[in-house]
Amino acid sequence: MQREINYAYAVGRIRVAENAMLDKNKYERMIDQPSVDDCLRVLYEAGYQEAREYEDILKNESIKTYHYLSQISPEPDVFRMFQYKNDTHNIKVLLKDEFSNKESDHLLLENGSYEVASLKVMIRERYFKDLPQLLKEAILQVIEQYSKTKDPQIIDILLDQAYFRLFQSLSTTTRNAYLINLARIQIDMTNISAFIRIKSKMEDLELLSKVLIDGGTIDKKEYSRYFQEQIDVFKEKIAVTAYAEIMEQSFDNGFNITKLEKACDNFLMKYLRKSKNKAFGIEPLIGYMVGKETEIRNVRIILVGKINHIDNDIIRERLRTSYV
Amino acid sequence: MTQYIVDLGLGNVFAFLGAALAFLLAGIGSSIGVSIAGQAGSGVVAEDTDKFVNVMILEALPSTQGIYGFVIAFMIISKITAAGAGGLDIPSGVYLLMAALPMGIVGMFSAIYQGKVAAASIGIVAKRSQDMVKGIILTLMVELFAIFAILVSILMIGRV
16 A cells, blocks of 8 residues: 555646646547647647657657656656567567668657667667567567568567567566556457457468467467357457457447557556546556557547548547547 | 552553553554645645645645644643642543543544545545535545544543
8 A cells, every 4th residue: 555655646746737638629629620730739738849740749748758757656667668669669660671671760769768779779789688688589589580581570479479578577576456457458459459350361370379479368279269260259259358349349330450459449548547536556647658648649640630631520530539 | 569559650650651642643643644645735736836725725634633632632631630749540540541542543544544535635626626625525524533533532531
């Protein structure tokens, strides 16, 4: 309990910070604006820093969020395990660039726990001492296997595996049930998505068993078992788990990947919102962080939609549930 | 033997122990309660200075148990003073010690728990300042039991 009470100050700050987050009304207001510039004005009012490119605005906001949380939290290291996701993404991009001799720096994310520049050096010099053991091993495996198979898929597969294993082991060391559960939910959602994706593309079981991640609430063997059956059998199986609504929403009026992604995001948001009003503990901070990430994604959907003159209703449909 | 203990003024010793416990426990509880609420409050004020007054009122609520503990300690000490040179007899001393316990123990726990409710209510204020009264009412629900505790303690002291 004392550990949770240590969060009283941070939760107090989050309570006020949540007021500035974009809610449904503010999204509506943005969508109703005639031009991109008017949209940006709404963003500036909500406290986003001005910048010339809209990508920079979003990037700064995301960096600001991580910085803010690790500043106010009594256990700042916890947020690092979320930042490793961006590091993993960057490592993937850098490795792919190296293997195919191109440069796609625009795909790199600035808000990882390692600076992009130092990651670049690490990959170039093959110096991985500063990386977490799991990521380091994964990179070495990727380099070794790629030189044999030349199959770019293994970059994603191995690094994703490593990231989730890292996330899970770090969440276990925090001994915080909420974080441990969060890791399980993310693994389950990733596995379910992978299953549906691979199944709908009619690919083989071998790929699925490579992609599936250990440590979820649904055992890996279950997926392989249902892979031979019709997709409906799998749907029935999921319908008795907590993830029933993901299936319902993504198969509503015909399946597509976008719907599945949105359903997963909304499911996670629902889990986070349950603990939003806790007075103590790390939950409101994690909720704020993921809520802010979702907000930035929504803002990007709106801005990209506005720039490309996409119909307002389609933009609305793509938006994720907001945290506030 | 008995005469020896009476000469020692053991009744007074018990009574003093009671006075000390009443304030010690209630005071510890209040300081913990106020500090919990204060941490939440300073988080809110760090983001929004305008909420200072609302936060301060809520933060102060768990301090009452300390005041009640002080009142009980004061009443017990005045009993000792009233007993004069001979001091209190042992039964009276033990009664006063027991009378101090409701205030001390209930005071301590209610102050800590009230501090938690106050911290949560500061969360309400952070969202909407105009809902402060609702937060105060929720926090005062815990106060009720501290008030009962001081009443029981006073009634018991009155019997001595």
